[in-house]
Amino acid sequence: PGDKEPQHSHPAGVVYVLNGATLKFSYPDGHTEERTAATGDTIWREPVTHAVENIGKTQAHVIVIDLKKSASPSPSFGAPGK
Structure with missing residues (x-):
């Protein structure tokens, strides 16, 4: 709780939540949003630049x-003859 990551970027990808938490995301254009993710959630993420702060009561x-x-x-992994 209270930890912050400075602004950084990700390509598209997937996030798997090991321990749920409430996070505040801040974007370069100035808008923010709060999101709560539960343990076991799997989340698709488009490319993004953001900063993240844990505003909840649990570790993320x-x-x-x-x-x-x-x-x-x-070559394809597991393709015949490979």
Whole structure:
């Protein structure tokens, strides 16, 4: 509770909530929003730039999976003969 992350950016991705919390998100255009995520929630996230503050009474623990483009195409994992 009370922890803050300075402004940073993410590509599109998925967030999995390990321990639910209430967070305040601040965006470069000045608007803010409060969101509460429950333990076990899986959330799709579009590309975003934001700062985050834990305004709740519990610690926030999440797994963030940022999707990144491959430098070059690779063969399909598990494809026959691979």
